[in-house]
Amino acid sequence: MIEVVLNDRLGKKVRVKCNEDDTIGDLKKLVASQTGTRPDKIRIQKWYIINKDHITLKDYEIHDGMGLELYYN
Amino acid sequence: MANRTDPAAKSIRGTNPQNLIEKIVRSKIYQNTYWKEQCFGLTAETLVDKAMELDHIGGTYGGNRKPTSFMCLVMKMLQIQPEKDIVVEFIKNDDYKYVRVLGAFYLRLTGIDSDIYRYLEPLYNDYRKVRRKSPDGNFILAHVDEVIDELLTTDYSCDIALPRIKKRWTLESLGALDARKSVLEDDFEEEEEKDENEQDGLEEEVAHEKDYYRGRSPARDRERDYRRDSQRHRDRDYDRDRDYDRERGRGRERDRDRDRDRDRDRDHYRLREEKEYGYERDRDREREGRERDRRDRERGRRRSRSRSRSRSRDRKRRARSSMSPRMRGAEDGKPPEESKKKKGKKEKDDGTDHLDPEIAEANRIRASLGLKPLKL
Numbered sequence: 001m002i003e004v005v006l007n008d009r010l011g012k013k014v015r016v017k018c019n020e021d022d023t024i025g026d027l028k029k030l031v032a033s034q035t036g037t038r039p040d041k042i043r044i045q046k047w048y049i050i051n052k053d054h055i056t057l058k059d060y061e062i063h064d065g066m067g068l069e070l071y072y073n
Numbered sequence: 074m075a076n077r078t079d080p081a082a083k084s085i086r087g088t089n090p091q092n093l094i095e096k097i098v099r100s101k102i103y104q105n106t107y108w109k110e111q112c113f114g115l116t117a118e119t120l121v122d123k124a125m126e127l128d129h130i131g132g133t134y135g136g137n138r139k140p141t142s143f144m145c146l147v148m149k150m151l152q153i154q155p156e157k158d159i160v161v162e163f164i165k166n167d168d169y170k171y172v173r174v175l176g177a178f179y180l181r182l183t184g185i186d187s188d189i190y191r192y193l194e195p196l197y198n199d200y201r202k203v204r205r206k207s208p209d210g211n212f213i214l215a216h217v218d219e220v221i222d223e224l225l226t227t228d229y230s231c232d233i234a235l236p237r238i239k240k241r242w243t244l245e246s247l248g249a250l251d252a253r254k255s256v257l258e259d260d261f262e263e264e265e266e267k268d269e270n271e272q273d274g275l276e277e278e279v280a281h282e283k284d285y286y287r288g289r290s291p292a293r294d295r296e297r298d299y300r301r302d303s304q305r306h307r308d309r310d311y312d313r314d315r316d317y318d319r320e321r322g323r324g325r326e327r328d329r330d331r332d333r334d335r336d337r338d339r340d341h342y343r344l345r346e347e348k349e350y351g352y353e354r355d356r357d358r359e360r361e362g363r364e365r366d367r368r369d370r371e372r373g374r375r376r377s378r379s380r381s382r383s384r385s386r387d388r389k390r391r392a393r394s395s396m397s398p399r400m401r402g403a404e405d406g407k408p409p410e411e412s413k414k415k416k417g418k419k420e421k422d423d424g425t426d427h428l429d430p431e432i433a434e435a436n437r438i439r440a441s442l443g444l445k446p447l448k449l
Binding site: 001020026050073 | 439445
């Protein structure tokens with residue numbers, strides 16, 4: 001179980017617990033349930049690399065405590 | 074200049090009509106080349122020509138959420154605000170199905186509730202196929218009546234949040250609308266009778282009886298809507314609902330009665346119960362409390378989520394479990410608590426009964442989203 005931090009630099013900072021083999025799409029659903037936006041409106045980025053929905057966190061090498069950027073579509 | 078609303082246009086729902094589309098999507102449309110090239114200086118007449126050239130509907134797609142030409146035209150209509158007659162003409166025209174869908178969409182955004190139902194419901198009879206652009210850029214097959222159903226029942230379509238409209242039965246009870254008459258009324262009657270004999274009829278029967286008391290049309294509409302909406306999802310929802318209940322330890326009346334009887338017969342259970350009751354009481358009580366909270370929360374969420382399930386079903390479920398488990402337990406003595414605790418331990422393999430409340434909560438959210446529990 002890892003915990004990632006998503007920050008949108010406008011005041012929304014969310015800590016989400018998830019598995020390493022969750023996909024980005026699942027992570028977006030979890031974030032959506034915490035922030036209240038819709039999951040398809042969320043874009044998760046790491047410095048211009050937009051993370052795609054069907055790839056797992058493990059493949060993106062997202063580890064425990066890592067910060068991701070939260071943008072909106 | 075090009076993006077400003079016509080100054081003579083009236084405000085829709087208290088705001089600039091273009092604000093019906095949210096900021097980010099709006100900016101995407103303004104930056105789109107189709108908007109800049111083709112939609113510049115369109116009037117109501119030239120808009121019709123552009124609408125006839127449409128060949129798909131959809132919201133934003135692709136990695137950078139590009140809007141479709143359908144959305145650009147919707148935006149243009151919001152900007153120039155054609156008259157209601159023109160919009161109704163769009164809807165009534167039979168030749169161009171995309172023009173029809175465009176008109177229907179615009180009416181859904183800007184019209185008043187009774188107009189929306191009045192003009193959009195005849196479109197339920199249009200079974201033609203339309204091409205729909207999915208968010209990942211591929212085309213999906215859809216039908217006109219599916220799209221209309223989505224417009225009337227959900228509050229989000231094509232990446233635009235649809236304004237809230239009153240439910241149909243509210244308008245019917247106000248007298249603003251007549252009861253809904255479907256073209257397939259006779260077919261549905263036959264189906265109703267057939268299904269009643271097949272299905273595990275408890276709740277259906279109650280719904281049907283309530284119809285008879287209520288007088289046919291509104292409840293029948295509801296049932297029909299329920300059927301129409303959930304024809305596809307019914308089996309899935311129903312099974313999921315039943316399993317869901319059982320997993321949560323809420324169970325159905327029958328199961329609990331059976332357990333209760335079984336436990337009462339066995340003496341050694343009762344002896345063990347009394348021994349455990351001492352030190353496990355606190356943990357039990359805490360879990361009961363948490364279960365009750367969870368149940369209340371879920372009930373609330375369930376209520377708002379289940380649109381396709383008939384309301385009488387909800388009422389029946391609520392009536393059944395309206396007495397809190399504590400009170401039920403107090404009536405029958407210790408066995409119900411014991412059986413519930415046993416059932417809880419056996420059937421919660423999705424981690425929602427984890428000791429750490431944070432992890433239990435996270436697992437509960439994951440289960441509701443359909444994800445596997447956290448691996449610790």
